[in-house]
Amino acid sequence: MSRINTLLVLLLVVMSGLAVQPACAETFGQFMAEFARSAKSSPGFQSFSAANGEQFFKSTHGNEWSCASCHTEDPANSGKHAKTSKVIKPLAPLVNPERFTDPTKVEKWFKRNCNDVLARACTPQEKGDVLTYLLTIGK
Amino acid sequence: MSERIQVWDVPTRVFHWSMVLSFCGVFLTSESERYRDIHVMLGYTMLGLIAFRVLWGFMGTRYARFASFLFTSGEVLTYVSALARGRAERYVGHNPAGSVAIWLLLFLIIGSGASGVLLFQDIGGDMMEELHEVLSFAMLAVVAVHIAGVVVSSILHRENLVSAMISGTKEAAPEAGEERSYAWLGVIMLLAVVTFWAGYSALSAMAPAEFAGHAEQRDDDD
Ligand code: HEM
Numbered sequence: 063m064s065r066i067n068t069l070l071v072l073l074l075v076v077m078s079g080l081a082v083q084p085a086c087a088e089t090f091g092q093f094m095a096e097f098a099r100s101a102k103s104s105p106g107f108q109s110f111s112a113a114n115g116e117q118f119f120k121s122t123h124g125n126e127w128s129c130a131s132c133h134t135e136d137p138a139n140s141g142k143h144a145k146t147s148k149v150i151k152p153l154a155p156l157v158n159p160e161r162f163t164d165p166t167k168v169e170k171w172f173k174r175n176c177n178d179v180l181a182r183a184c185t186p187q188e189k190g191d192v193l194t195y196l197l198t199i200g201k
Numbered sequence: 202m203s204e205r206i207q208v209w210d211v212p213t214r215v216f217h218w219s220m221v222l223s224f225c226g227v228f229l230t231s232e233s234e235r236y237r238d239i240h241v242m243l244g245y246t247m248l249g250l251i252a253f254r255v256l257w258g259f260m261g262t263r264y265a266r267f268a269s270f271l272f273t274s275g276e277v278l279t280y281v282s283a284l285a286r287g288r289a290e291r292y293v294g295h296n297p298a299g300s301v302a303i304w305l306l307l308f309l310i311i312g313s314g315a316s317g318v319l320l321f322q323d324i325g326g327d328m329m330e331e332l333h334e335v336l337s338f339a340m341l342a343v344v345a346v347h348i349a350g351v352v353v354s355s356i357l358h359r360e361n362l363v364s365a366m367i368s369g370t371k372e373a374a375p376e377a378g379e380e381r382s383y384a385w386l387g388v389i390m391l392l393a394v395v396t397f398w399a400g401y402s403a404l405s406a407m408a409p410a411e412f413a414g415h416a417e418q419r420d421d422d423d
């Protein structure tokens with residue numbers, strides 16, 4: 063019996079680690095404001111540019127992939143994962159309203175994917191440019 | 202009276218060091234989409250290894266059997282309090298405290314691997330993603346404790362437990378030994394792992410689309 067107890071306690075310890083995080087929804091406007099606030103702290107910041115965002119999105123930055131490698135040249139379309147070929151839903155918030163609503167996801171995917179494409183984190187300027195570009199799509 | 206005897210049979214050692222390799226690889230590839238296929242391949246490897254280990258826990262040799270390291274909570278407490286006083290008894294197989302980490306690792310490998318498979322099949326949504334991450338990092342923590350335990354125990358009893366997990370042998374009374382090594386089974390396991398890696402890499406390079414199916418990329422649909 064007490065052997066079973068030991069195992070049960072172990073299992074409980076593992077399970078209690080599984081705290082569920084509350085999700086808090088935001089709008090793309092709030093993300094834009096957030097990126098602008100961070101970008102302003104760096105010298106020389108003027109404004110976000112859709113043209114720079116597009117350029118950034120479609121070019122490679124030293125590694126073999128660009129953002130468009132997975133999201134395609136037209137972010138109004140569904141993309142395709144460059145490694146696993148799985149379908150990726152459109153990135154443009156006006157086409158796919160689920161985009162830029164969950165801070166955890168936005169942060170997670172910027173972190174992961176900027177690392178794959180640029181081998182570093184994206185700057186607030188870059189994030190703001192990209193979002194500005196994405197908001198010109200599907201109008 | 203002590204002499205060099207075999208404690209860990211060959212399959213147990215192959216299991217262990219393949220697990221160590223896969224575990225390092227699975228973590229190094231976890232934060233990137235570029236290495237997603239390698240991550241998945243190594244995760245499957247860990248699941249395959251653990252499936253074998255579960256069978257071996259019932260059918261294996263003396264010290265590989267679950268029964269040999271299933272201690273009562275009383276035994277674990279007694280051992281830990283002796284350990285705190287620097288007077289822990291020496292065990293030829295796993296000691297009671299070490300076995301706690303090992304049980305946790307066995308469960309966490311199954312949990313982490315299974316949640317990874319479900320996540321990859323787009324089952325379970327954000328919950329599954331969270332679960333996979335939490336279980337994996339819990340495993341990382343237990344691995345740290347496991348390695349610390351191995352170091353402490355090695356110092357305490359002036360024996361090198363890491364080299365014992367490589368050679369399979371320890372100094373002990375002859376009657377504590379385990380004769381059967383099952384070297385052939387260890388070779389088959391190694392071959393199976395290497396064949397799987399080669400086959401998986403070849404397949405995923407050849408036909409990524411058919412290979413992954415057309416499931417939706419998780420995380421973008423909710
Ligand atoms: C470099 C890192 C590691 C070292 C040096 C190490 C060393 C050892 C040693 C010496 C033992 C035997 C303990 C004893 O004498 O009672 C052992 C057992 C074990 N270790 Fe590790 N270990 C490492 C990493 C890992 C990892 C990453 C995992 C799993 C994810 C793992 C899982 C296990 C398991 C399940 C056992 C029990 C073996 C069995 O009976 O099948 N170890 N380890």
Ligand code: HEM
Binds near residue numbers: 228231243245
């Ligand atoms: C058993 C060992 C495994 C370990 C220790 C492990 C560990 C991890 C870790 C640490 C992450 C990063 C989590 C994050 O920071 O978001 C991750 C992500 C991931 N793993 Fe595993 N994994 C394992 C097995 C698997 C398997 C077997 C599969 C699939 C068949 C898999 C599929 C994935 C996927 C798809 C992600 C990305 C999740 C996301 O979208 O955030 N993993 N894994």
